[in-house]
Amino acid sequence: HCVGIIGAPFSKGQQRDGVQRGADLIRAAGLVQKLKGQGCVVKDYGNLTFEDIPNDEPIGRLKSPRAVGRANELLAGAVLKIKSDGNTCVMLGGDHSLAIGSISGHAASRHELSVLWVDAHADINTPLTTPTGNIHGQPLSYLIHELHSKIPIIPHFSWLKPCVAAKDIVYIGLRDVDPEEHYILKHLGIKTFSMTEVDRLGIAKVMEQTCDHMFSKVKKPIHLSFDIDALDPSVSPATGTPAAGGLTYREGIYITEHICQTGLLSAVDMVEVNPKQGKTEDEIKSTVNAAVDLLRSCFGRVREGSHEPDYQIP
Ligand SMILES: N[C@@H](CCCCC(O)O)C(=O)O
Numbered sequence: 001h002c003v004g005i006i007g008a009p010f011s012k013g014q015q016r017d018g019v020q021r022g023a024d025l026i027r028a029a030g031l032v033q034k035l036k037g038q039g040c041v042v043k044d045y046g047n048l049t050f051e052d053i054p055n056d057e058p059i060g061r062l063k064s065p066r067a068v069g070r071a072n073e074l075l076a077g078a079v080l081k082i083k084s085d086g087n088t089c090v091m092l093g094g095d096h097s098l099a100i101g102s103i104s105g106h107a108a109s110r111h112e113l114s115v116l117w118v119d120a121h122a123d124i125n126t127p128l129t130t131p132t133g134n135i136h137g138q139p140l141s142y143l144i145h146e147l148h149s150k151i152p153i154i155p156h157f158s159w160l161k162p163c164v165a166a167k168d169i170v171y172i173g174l175r176d177v178d179p180e181e182h183y184i185l186k187h188l189g190i191k192t193f194s195m196t197e198v199d200r201l202g203i204a205k206v207m208e209q210t211c212d213h214m215f216s217k218v219k220k221p222i223h224l225s226f227d228i229d230a231l232d233p234s235v236s237p238a239t240g241t242p243a244a245g246g247l248t249y250r251e252g253i254y255i256t257e258h259i260c261q262t263g264l265l266s267a268v269d270m271v272e273v274n275p276k277q278g279k280t281e282d283e284i285k286s287t288v289n290a291a292v293d294l295l296r297s298c299f300g301r302v303r304e305g306s307h308e309p310d311y312q313i314p
């Protein structure tokens with residue numbers, strides 16, 4: 001696996017300080033060394049620098065629209081470069097509004113994508129349906145062709161064009177979906193595996209049906225957008241919008257092991273780790289370590305273990 005890492009220390013897609021520190025916390029937990037230790041070729045492209053945008057007044061309900069638009073324009077360019085260099089891209093957030101840039105940049109490189117959105121939330125509010133104005137609850141609405149007519153002109157978003165078809169999106173982990181989002185999911189016929197389906201089917205069947213859906217026509221590169229709040233708060237409490245009844249650590253690892261073995265993973269986002277939302281150092285560690293382990297499983301780590309092909313018992 002050739003892996004390119006980009007850090008996006010950005011928090012203006014929501015209101016809680018601290019999520020901008022996620023990238024460096026994941027690095028400090030040894031992500032690069034651990035990926036190299038399991039045979040990956042890793043290039044760390046460092047962190048993006050986001051210039052402050054003064055007077056970024058709300059537009060309608062949207063909060064920090066100019067900062068979010070600009071940050072994602074920068075991120076899109078960085079992801080495109082990482083893909084052009086032949087890597088699988090790992091974007092470390094930062095809040096989930098960054099998926100706007102990550103998926104845009106990925107689509108600029110690989111045109112048709114399958115998007116697997118692992119999250120307690122649907123993140124598909126439009127600028128007119130959002131209950132909070134936080135753009136981390138809206139990223140998919142800017143990216144989906146079928147919602148283009150529902151997105152108004154927004155300063156610093158003129159670079160952005162929709163690049164994903166509703167049929168190419170699958171959700172796993174939903175348990176906190178706004179009514180407007182639920183209507184959009186049903187109206188667009190988007191494939192969803194809420195926590196009810198995870199409970200009913202079990203994670204193995206969920207992954208089987210996820211892959212059947214994604215590969216039903218042509219096999220496309222996979223963009224995995226993993227919001228750490230998809231995991232149960234007992235595993236990953238240090239996050240801004242925790243919701244009870246989430247994925248176990250094992251279910252999260254199963255998802256990433258399974259996606260790895262498809263051989264189609266082309267980019268992965270790991271977002272919403274917020275150390276300031278952890279009550280103790282242990283809560284922060286548990287959250288960060290889960291993020292690291294999930295990423296290790298994206299790139300070949302398997303729980304049964306592995307050995308060098310030419311190993312022989314001495
Ligand atoms: N649906 C809420 C909560 C969004 C949570 C965002 C997280 O998943 O990145 C909103 O729109 O503000």
Ligand SMILES: [Mn+2]
Nearest residue numbers: 120121227229
């Ligand atoms: Mn979420």
Ligand SMILES: [Mn+2]
Nearest residue numbers: 096119123227
């Ligand atoms: Mn999210």
